[in-house]
Amino acid sequence: MTVAAIVPAAGRGERLGLGRPKALAVVGGLALVARAVDGLVAGGVDAVVVVAPPGDEEAVRDALGARRAVVVPGADDRVGSVGAALDALPGDTDVVLVHDAARCLCPPEVVRAVIDAVRAGHAAVVPATAVADTLKRTGDAGVVTATVDRSGLAAVQTPQGFDPATLRAAHERARTLRAGGGPVVATDDAGLAEDLGVPVVTVPGDPRAFKVTTPLDLAMAEALVTAGPA
Ligand SMILES: Nc1ccn([C@@H]2O[C@H](COP(=O)(O)OP(=O)(O)OP(=O)(O)O)[C@@H](O)[C@H]2O)c(=O)n1
Numbered sequence: 482m483t484v485a486a487i488v489p490a491a492g493r494g495e496r497l498g499l500g501r502p503k504a505l506a507v508v509g510g511l512a513l514v515a516r517a518v519d520g521l522v523a524g525g526v527d528a529v530v531v532v533a534p535p536g537d538e539e540a541v542r543d544a545l546g547a548r549r550a551v552v553v554p555g556a557d558d559r560v561g562s563v564g565a566a567l568d569a570l571p572g573d574t575d576v577v578l579v580h581d582a583a584r585c586l587c588p589p590e591v592v593r594a595v596i597d598a599v600r601a602g603h604a605a606v607v608p609a610t611a612v613a614d615t616l617k618r619t620g621d622a623g624v625v626t627a628t629v630d631r632s633g634l635a636a637v638q639t640p641q642g643f644d645p646a647t648l649r650a651a652h653e654r655a656r657t658l659r660a661g662g663g664p665v666v667a668t669d670d671a672g673l674a675e676d677l678g679v680p681v682v683t684v685p686g687d688p689r690a691f692k693v694t695t696p697l698d699l700a701m702a703e704a705l706v707t708a709g710p711a
């Protein structure tokens with residue numbers, strides 16, 4: 482049986498602002514997408530499907546170097562990009578992870594914990610961390626309308642793990658909704674599974690699995706790599 486991972490790397494990285502896909506940004510001499518794949522393999526993933534920006538498949542293959550991965554073209558948003566990779570999963574996949582290329586420093590322990598939880602029988606698993614800031618709801622002109630009780634809230638990361646039938650069913654539903662003109666508001670794959678009524682369980686996340694989104698995040702990633710293992 483195979484533990485497979487889909488690595489959505491087809492985003493344009495507008496907030497990073499490099500003028501090229503974020504997955505190709507380099508930290509410590511290695512592209513984010515290559516680092517993300519290395520972390521997955523170190524955590525026990527056997528097969529990887531990387532989703533590249535359409536037209537940049539060759540650049541993504543170059544960035545991956547000798548790493549074994551199937552590269553497929555992505556779509557306009559993350560849901561579409563993950564959906565585009567499902568057909569490329571190996572037929573004997575029994576655990577499938579979805580992991581943002583942008584979370585390039587996720588420690589292998591987190592990957593292993595997600596795989597173990599799926600193997601233990603959970604159909605959908607997310608790494609979660611506590612919310613450190615106080616949360617406010619805001620209205621017109623940014624005026625605070627309420628303080629949100631954060632005690633029951635968690636920030637979720639990737640890799641998110643699924644039994645393959647659940648991930649396929651979740652994306653099939655999203656595709657059908659879209660075809661009918663309906664909205665798909667989930668910002669992660671677990672959200673699509675929740676929409677199916679599937680219970681989603683959490684395992685401990687890790688601050689190092691932060692998502693490189695802005696130039697400050699890229700500088701933080703570079704500093705962490707330079708500092709060495711924490
Ligand atoms: N159409 C898309 C959009 C996003 N992603 C991937 O989903 C992950 C999380 O997305 P995000 O951090 O928002 O990346 P970007 O979309 O590139 O960022 P931005 O919104 O700043 O353009 C990234 O690894 C990104 O490459 C994707 O595969 N396909």
Ligand SMILES: C[C@](O)(CO)[C@H](O)COP(=O)(O)O
Nearest residue numbers: 559581637638639668669692
């Ligand atoms: C999937 C994700 O990384 C989980 O936290 C997040 O939802 C991605 O959000 P984005 O707006 O597509 O960056």
